[in-house]
Amino acid sequence: xxxxxxxxxxxxxxxxxxxxxxxxxxxxxxxxxxxxxxxxxxxxxxxxxxxxxxxxxxxxxxxxxxxxxxxxxxxxxxxxxxxxxxxxxxxxxxxxxxxxxxxxxxxxxxxxxxxxxx
Amino acid sequence: xxxxxxxxxxxxxxxxxxxxxxxxxxxxxxxxxxxxxxxxxxxxxxxxxxxxxxxxxxxxxxxxxxxxxxxxxxxxxxxxxxxxxxxxxxxxxxxxxxxxxxxxxxxxxxxxxxxxxxxxxxxxxxxxxxxxxxxxxxxxxxxxxxxxxxxxxxxxxxxxxxxxxxxxxxxxxxxxxxxxxxxxxxxxxxxxxxxxxxxxxxxxxxxxxxxxxxxxxxxxxxxxxxxxxxxxxxxxxxxxxxxxxxxxxxxxxxxxxxxxxxxxxxxxxxxxxxxxxxxxxxxxxxxxxxxxxxxxxxxxxxxxxxxxxxxxxxxxxxxxxxxxxxxxxxxxxxxxxxxxxxxxxxxxxxxxxxxxxxxxxxxxxxxxxxxxxxxxxxxxxxxxxxxxxxxxxxxxxxxxxxxxxxxxxxxxxxxxxxxxxxxxxxxxxxxxxxxxxxxxxxxxxxxxxxxxxxxxxxxxxxxxxxxxxxxxxxxxxxxxxxxxxxxxxxxxxxxxxxxxxxxxxxxxxxxxxxxxxxxxxxxxxxxxxxxxxxxxxxxxxxxxxxxxxxxxxxxxxxxxxxxxxxxxxxxxxxxxxxxxxxxxxxxxxxxxxxxxxxxxxxxxxxxxxxxxxxxxxxxxxxxxxxxxxxxxxxxxxxxxxxxxxxxxxxxxxxxxxxxxxxxxxxxxxxxxxxxxxxxxxxxxxxxxxxxxxxxxxxx
Numbered sequence: 122x123x124x125x126x127x128x129x130x131x132x133x134x135x136x137x138x139x140x141x142x143x144x145x146x147x148x149x150x151x152x153x154x155x156x157x158x159x160x161x162x163x164x165x166x167x168x169x170x171x172x173x174x175x176x177x178x179x180x181x182x183x184x185x186x187x188x189x190x191x192x193x194x195x196x197x198x199x200x201x202x203x204x205x206x207x208x209x210x211x212x213x214x215x216x217x218x219x220x221x222x223x224x225x226x227x228x229x230x231x232x233x234x235x236x237x238x239x
Numbered sequence: 240x241x242x243x244x245x246x247x248x249x250x251x252x253x254x255x256x257x258x259x260x261x262x263x264x265x266x267x268x269x270x271x272x273x274x275x276x277x278x279x280x281x282x283x284x285x286x287x288x289x290x291x292x293x294x295x296x297x298x299x300x301x302x303x304x305x306x307x308x309x310x311x312x313x314x315x316x317x318x319x320x321x322x323x324x325x326x327x328x329x330x331x332x333x334x335x336x337x338x339x340x341x342x343x344x345x346x347x348x349x350x351x352x353x354x355x356x357x358x359x360x361x362x363x364x365x366x367x368x369x370x371x372x373x374x375x376x377x378x379x380x381x382x383x384x385x386x387x388x389x390x391x392x393x394x395x396x397x398x399x400x401x402x403x404x405x406x407x408x409x410x411x412x413x414x415x416x417x418x419x420x421x422x423x424x425x426x427x428x429x430x431x432x433x434x435x436x437x438x439x440x441x442x443x444x445x446x447x448x449x450x451x452x453x454x455x456x457x458x459x460x461x462x463x464x465x466x467x468x469x470x471x472x473x474x475x476x477x478x479x480x481x482x483x484x485x486x487x488x489x490x491x492x493x494x495x496x497x498x499x500x501x502x503x504x505x506x507x508x509x510x511x512x513x514x515x516x517x518x519x520x521x522x523x524x525x526x527x528x529x530x531x532x533x534x535x536x537x538x539x540x541x542x543x544x545x546x547x548x549x550x551x552x553x554x555x556x557x558x559x560x561x562x563x564x565x566x567x568x569x570x571x572x573x574x575x576x577x578x579x580x581x582x583x584x585x586x587x588x589x590x591x592x593x594x595x596x597x598x599x600x601x602x603x604x605x606x607x608x609x610x611x612x613x614x615x616x617x618x619x620x621x622x623x624x625x626x627x628x629x630x631x632x633x634x635x636x637x638x639x640x641x642x643x644x645x646x647x648x649x650x651x652x653x654x655x656x657x658x659x660x661x662x663x664x665x666x667x668x669x670x671x672x673x674x675x676x677x678x679x680x681x682x683x684x685x686x687x688x689x690x691x692x693x694x695x696x697x698x699x700x701x702x703x704x705x706x707x708x709x710x711x712x713x714x715x716x717x718x719x720x721x722x723x724x725x726x727x728x729x730x731x732x733x734x735x736x737x738x739x740x741x742x743x744x745x746x747x748x749x750x751x752x753x754x755x756x757x758x759x760x761x762x763x764x765x766x767x768x769x770x771x772x773x774x775x776x777x778x779x780x781x782x783x784x785x786x787x788x789x790x791x792x793x794x795x796x797x798x799x800x801x802x803x804x805x806x807x808x809x810x811x812x813x814x815x816x817x818x819x820x821x822x823x824x825x826x827x828x829x830x831x832x833x834x835x836x837x838x839x840x841x842x843x844x845x846x847x848x849x850x851x852x853x854x855x856x857x858x859x860x861x862x863x864x865x866x867x868x869x870x871x872x873x874x875x876x877x878x879x880x881x882x883x884x885x886x887x888x889x890x891x892x893x894x895x896x897x898x899x900x901x902x903x904x905x906x907x908x909x910x911x912x913x914x915x916x917x918x919x920x921x922x923x924x925x926x927x928x929x930x931x932x933x934x935x936x937x938x
Contacts, residue, residue, distance in 0.1 A: 202427065210430040214437065220485055223426040234485040 123239060124150035126166065128159040128185065129174040129201060134224070138172055138201075141228045142235075156180025160188045163196070170235060171198045173218070175209050183213055190217045197238050201226075249294055250343045256283040257336055264325060264332065265631055269646070271320040281310045287335070296348040299338045305359040306331050312363060322639075324362055329632075331355045351395070392416045392465050392493060400446050400467070404495070407469040412443065413494060415470065419481065420463040420489040428458045434484045435466075442477060443470025457666065462488070467495070565659060568619055575608075575615055576902040580921050582608055583899075587924050612900070619659075623701045623710070624652035626665045630672060630699060637676050644683050644694040645676055651701035656708050660782055660802055664710070667775040671712050671798050672697065674772070679716030679796055689793060691715065704827055704883050707934055713797040719790040724750055748788040752776040801934065803917075809903055811920075813896035813928060814879060816866040820928040821892070822901055822920060827933045829880040829887065831895055836874050848889055850880065857889045858936050863915060864929075881933040888937045903930060 125147050129135045135152050142149060150168035153159035157179045163171065171189065175182040182200060189196050200213045200221040210221050219238040222231055260283045267276040284307045291299035306328060312318035334355055342348040394416055396404065404414045417439075425431055432455045439445055447467040450460050470477065474492050481490050582605060589601040627649055638645040656664075680686075680695030687693055698713040721744070728734050728750045739747070752772045779786050779800055790796035811822035812831070832850070839846050839857065846857040857878070861868070878889040901920035906913060917932035 204426055207427050207430050210427055211433050214430065214434055220434070221427070221430060222485075230485065237483050237485050 122146060122148045123169040124148040124166065125235075126150045126153065126159065126162055126168040126171045128153045128156070128171060128177070128182065130154050130177040131174075134174065134201070134226075137226055138231065141226070141231050144228075145232055147235075156182060156185030156188075159185045160192075163189050164192065167193075169197065170239065171196065172201055172222075172231075172235075173198050173213075174201045175206055175213065176203070183209060183216065186213055186218055187216050199234055199238055246294070246342075249290055250339060253287055253290060253339045254343075256287045257332065257339065259283045260287075260332055261632075264328060265635065267320055268322060268325055268635070274314060274316070277310060277314045277320065281307065281314055284310060296338070296342065298350050298352050299335065299342075299348055302331055302334060302338075302352045302356055302359075305356045305363070306335075308363050309359050318362070318365075327355070327358050327362060331359060346397075392418050392491070394447065394449060394465055394467060396447065396467070403446055404467070404469065407444070412469040412471055413473075414446070415468050415474065415477065416493045416495050417466045417468060417477070417481070418463060418489075418491040418493075419466065419487060420491075422486040422488045423462060425462070425486045428460075428462075429456050431484065431486055432456070432464070435481060435487075438480050438484070439466060439468050442472050442480065443468050457669070563618075565619075568615075568658075572615060572619070575612065578608060579612070579900065579902050583901075583922060584925070609900075619657050620655040621658050621661045622653050622655050623661065623664075623708075625661055626668060627652045627699060627701070629665075630668075633669065634672065634676065634697065637673060638680075641677060642682060643676065643680055645680055645697055646694050647697045647699065649699045654701040654703060654708055656802065663778060663782055664800075664802070667778045668710070668712070670772075670775050672699070675712055675714040675716065675796065675798070679714040679718075681717050685717075704934065708802045710800045710802065711797055712800075713795060715795040718792040718794055718796050719748060719751070719788070720792060721747055721790075724748065728753065745787055745789055748790055751788060752786065809901060809930075811899055811901050811930065812879060813899055813922075814860075814877075814890075814892040815894045815896055816861050816864065816892055817868075819864075819866055820896065820922065820926060821860065821864070822899070822928045822930045823879055823881065823890065823933060824930065825898065827881045827883065829882050832878045832880060832889075834876045834878050834889075836876060839876070848878070850887075850889070853887065855880065855887045855889050857891050859891045860931070861891070861893075863936070881937070883934045883937040886937050888933075890931070890933070890936065901928070901930070 125142055127135050127138050127142075127149065129138070132154075135154075139149055139152070150166040151162040153162050155177045159171070159173065160180070162168075173182040173186055177185075186198050186200070189198060194217070196217075198218045200210060200218045201224060202210050202213075202221050203224050213221065220234045222234050260280050263276045263279045263283070267273065267280065270276065284303050288300050288303035288307060291297075291303060309318070309324070309328065313320050313324075318324065331352075334350060334352055338348045338350050341350070408414055419435055421428060421431055436445065436452070445466055445468055448455065449465045454460060455464055468477075472480075474494065477492055478490055481487065585601050586605060589598045592598075630649070631647055634645055634647045675697055676695075680697065681689070681691075683693040686695065696715050698711070700709075700711040700713070702709055724747055725739055728747075729736065729739070731753075733750060733753045734742075752775070776786050779802070782802060784800055784802040786801075787799050788796060789799070810825040812825055812828055814821050814823060834848055839848055841847070842854070846859075847854050848857060849855075857876075860866075876891050877893065877895055878891055879895070880887060880889050882888075899922070901922070903918045904920060905918050906916065915932050915935040916929050918930045920928050920930060922928055
């Protein structure tokens with residue numbers, strides 16, 4: 122069973138993704154509300170996959186992504202983006218994100234991206 | 240080709256006819272009952288057909304012919320000019336355009352027109368066009384799939400691309416055509432495309448993509464695109480790698496055979512090479528029976544000659560132009576500027592010396608350098624029409640996609656702008672227009688509810704004023720909700736409450752251009768408003784331009800872009816303030832006047848004059864530029880009346896000196912953002928005069 126770290130500053134969003142993942146038999150390695158926490162938990166838990174929101178306080182998703190990639194260049198990170206963040210998404214992919222999903226989330230999209238990334 | 244001397248005329252005229260067809264069709268769509276329009280299209284198409292047939296461009300002739308058949312039915316009122324039918328006609332016009340462009344670039348004008356011709360024929364037979372079209376596409380797909388190796392997704396390659404494909408195949412790479420279809424609901428298509436390209440570029444080299452990469456980045460495509468790739472990877476590996484990306488609906492990979500493509504293209508260029516090929520063969524044959532040796536020696540030579548002929552011939556078939564890099568023009572311009580400064584000095588010296596022969600020569604030189612100047616400037620100028628002419632089609636298809644009715648009016652398309660600017664403004668303008676259609680203009684139902692006419696109007700306007708060109712995009716749509724902008728800006732932390740209170744309406748709307756601000760309740764894939772507008776602003780600012788917005792709720796919005804002409808040599812009126820000389824661009828001056836002080840009135844703490852029935856505010860340049868007072872007061876004011884668009888102001892100066900050509904020099908990085916000064920210039924006597932930016936003085 123693959124473990125997933127969910128990063129999003131909105132608890133609601135985390136809940137949604139968690140829900141989707143749990144229904145599909147994923148283990149939740151942890152939840153983080155900002156990039157700072159995300160990097161910490163990543164170090165601790167070594168999850169198989171990270172879903173990473175882009176806009177967050179403290180440290181945004183892009184920076185967190187870069188730090189995680191520096192820790193483990195094989196880390197699988199999927200970006201969660203809002204509409205209109207095209208250039209950020211492209212930056213993220215350049216920085217090594219495997220894929221991205223666009224809010225509002227649809228369960229099948231999320232699962233498609235995760236399954237393809239693993 | 241024997242007809243080559245007519246080719247220029249042919250190309251030029253064909254383009255004119257196509258433009259007519261395009262314009263009339265757009266018009267026809269608005270007034271489907273106006274048969275005179277059909278007649279016009281018909282006439283142009285007919286002429287085009289005749290010309291194409293004469294020149295031996297069969298595909299061109301064939302397609303115009305089938306198009307003509309459909310138009311004939313419409314003209315005889317046997318067929319209604321429905322928008323589906325017009326779609327097909329528009330598509331065929333696109334094809335015609337491609338062919339003519341190809342010919343203009345020295346190509347053969349061949350093109351695969353079977354599909355579109357079939358669609359037109361289907362219409363002619365009275366079948367519904369859309370059904371026929373998709374059936375046709377399906378059939379075409381089926382064919383390639385059944386054939387397995389039948390080898391083309393409908394791409395065509397130019398000679399260079401073919402060479403690359405052939406060579407890479409020789410080096411053990413495999414060329415593939417890959418058609419990638421994105422999921423219909425894909426958001427952020429450009430990012431998806433980026434991911435695909437990243438993978439493809441990792442795997443091999445992308446030779447070509449249709450639509451081209453920049454359009455893909457702009458999201459100017461539906462859901463699919465075709466990429467030609469040379470790679471060492473196998474088809475299956477490629478498929479798997481691309482499939483890793485989500486939101487991809489379908490991938491179709493076909494191995495292409497360069498020889499076959501090559502044959503096609505050879506067949507395409509046949510008319511050109513045939514004659515030569517044959518004659519050389521003939522001559523070879525004729526000579527061979529007599530003695531084979533000399534022929535062998537001859538042949539390579541001949542071939543070389545042929546090659547040369549071909550290369551020299553190609554460019555001559557296009558328009559008689561050469562391409563010069565813009566940098567070279569810049570250098571030319573700089574050198575010329577130096578010359579103009581020296582010319583000024585010479586004029587000054589010759590007038591002081593008062594030597595007949597000298598002043599005659601100097602005069603002559605001035606005249607010639609004046610002509611030279613005009614030529615150099617004109618080389619860099621292009622009408623904005625270059626950018627504007629693609630908008631009618633874009634507006635049409637966009638409003639169709641969004642289910643809105645939009646009428647586009649374009650004014651001032653002949654306004655000229657520096658080439659470098661023209662190149663840059665296309666994309667941001669597209670963005671603003673999309674914005675206006677998507678968010679500004681309401682759906683027909685909403686408009687009717689609000690008591691507006693069902694059809695929204697979008698006005699695109701360009702005009703010169705002062706040292707600037709203004710481009711305005713005005714819509715009569717919903718306008719911008721100011722409160723919403725404020726709320727959004729506050730919640731995003733772009734501004735604080737106190738700042739808002741100090742801001743004018745225009746400044747508040749200007750917040751729209753801050754990054755991350757989107758007031759759209761619902762974001763569509765046409766424009767998100769928020770990420771785009773700050774890019775738009777940056778682009779214009781990097782060109783030295785300024786963008787402003789004004790809007791009234793439910794009345795409409797107007798985006799106004801002020802761009803510099805970057806004409807570095809301008810005509811100015813020199814004026815004096817005490818002992819300082821200032822230059823006012825002639826292009827913004829309406830006239831000069833001497834006004835008696837008694838005729839100056841005060842209104843709202845502002846001195847004004849009554850000028851031909853208009854109340855015009857006075858601006859005392861002495862105060863603006865803080866020129867020390869000398870004390871002697873005249874009872875008259877010398878006033879230079881300047882205008883910006885419809886607004887006017889009177890600039891009060893001490894005296895008027897006269898008209899001069901001057902070289903506009905920037906103030907350099909030490910003195911940026913000086914209020915109302917756009918640059919400086921060196922006068923004939925070595926004095927420096929500051930150039931007044933009148934637009935900054937008119938509020």
